[in-house]
Amino acid sequence: MALFDNVNLMELLLSGSQVQSNKNLADKAGLDMADFGRIAAVGLPAILSAINKNNQSDRGLESFDQALNKHEDVKQYDSLDQLTQNVDPQDGDKILGHVFADKQTNIIDRIADTLGLTPEAVKRALIVIAPLVLKYLADRKDTKQLDRDGIQKETKNSVEEINSSLRNYQKKAPSNEGGSILDSIFGQNQAQSSNTQQNSNGGLLDNILDLLK
Template sequence: MGLFDTAGSLMDILSKVDSNDVTAISDRAGIDASKASSIVGMALPLILKAINNNTSTEEGLIAFDNALKDHANDTHFDSVADYTQKADVEDGDKMLNHLFGNKTGIIEKIADTLGLSPAAVKRVLVLVAPLLIKYMADNKKNKQLTAEEVRRQAQAEEETLQNQYEEQIRRYEEQIEQLKRQQAQQQGQVTQQTERREDYIPKIPQQPGNSTTNDGAFGGILGSLIEQMSQKGGGQVSQAPKSQNKSIVESLLDSFF
């Protein structure tokens, strides 16, 4: 039985931060599982775009189809986690070089977008690239796909993965907006309580040069977190997250394809 004989989409498998598969990737790459999941979510559509570019010619399609046939014969893995632990990272590095040419550029772009180090991004990508090829190889074998059907599948997978990633970002931004509303509401309550107290407390003249601030109950750590999460959007959460989310992936696509 192939590794992905009974699996759903690769994005569904790898987008679950607490799954054994993502944990295996994060452990092997030496980074936090949530960061590994973020890298995977952004990298998969880019890798598929590179595959689609390479298979746009008949020669490239035939070469890719033959490569999938070879990888479909790798049946000695029990799970994605097992495959990840045994993956040849040098082989993964060669795949990235073949797919992107300038792999350093794509790694740095992803790292800059996510606020991570290029080294951490690379350690994840050299594991994800072989996983994606294995996923497509098992699909080809199980469904007995022709080379042209493989090409159409890769195109469909690219669109699906990009949409799934954008949906994840949309939900993420909604959570940011909710936190900001909670912060504003809590600060408003603190202000009202302070004003009521000031009705009964004699006002003390403020000395020149002195100032006081009140972050409210949602200041400190949570306030800093909200600020950090909203900084990339200029301090504000987008009112049209769908179009903004597309620019995240599409700007990377436009840079390299």
Template sequence: MPDISAILNELPVNDLAQKVGASPDDVQRALGDLLPTLVGGMQANAHAPSGAASLASALEQHVNGAQSVDDVDEADGEKIAAHVFGGEQDAVVAKVAQHSGNDKGLIQKLLPLVAPLVMAWLASRFTKSNDAKKEASTEPSGGGLGDILGQVLGGDSASSSGGLGGILDSLGGLLGGGRK
């Protein structure tokens, strides 16, 4: 199963940098913390049956989703971020900015651009998993969706930004059922 670095390697960093008016290096560093935080938030939400069902439904809607920055619907990205982080979005953005050493404004610009790209990436993996295992579950115990998110997060124990655990640990309880 691919990990966070697989998602990062597939993102159009130069296009994102151009879109937000930042250097590719700054965007790459920001994404190194933003991606595990976004996927970690999805995983935290998937621990509740209603959250898992909602995420599975959203993934189904993104199967043929954004593949490039030009395809991204930023309003959709804002909705994804609002669902994932809820009322804690500003605090999460501030923590990601602090951890990555980037300006909070850069993280705020990237989040609605990256969220639909990540959803499309995860949707393609989720549907492949469901096709392979028709019994895949969205129950809080994990099942198909929980397993995919856990494998994506668990596969990157030492990202270039200081380690996946570092950013998720620094977010503490902000992600709900996520790592503490």
């Protein structure tokens, strides 16, 4: 069985089913698990959406295919816990720079401003999430024996899968604070954000994705 069989990335980062893996990533980023989760809830779909956008061109798809080949070492790990212990932030920094290109600073600043966190904290989280995304898709490529057209479809499907997960979170039982579980992750009812009108998932995520256009 492949490492990411039956694993949805959003579920991995937010469901609480992989506590040690989440802690490994949060520790790598120098953040507590709550703040890491809030950043991941926006950062993960943003990274995948940017990859999907880049893969619409032949040049972008070729470059991404080569990047996946470099991340096939996912097969060397016996568990998600072991994989997350060995995530390389320097690798993540390079991935992030390539994926977001000249929009990176704007995206990080927008997430930080809305969540009431520093840009440095947001970037530290994103650069440990980014390699996980590449390893996830490299695993999918290997398991499904995908060619470049298949990779293009897989990234699109991954974006749709993430969006579906976010919608499901919003439908779950309310948190103790009176909002949805996802609202609690974003700290919607905490007066931390200087941009409170964007605190709902739809508003924030749409706002971030607009920067990718």
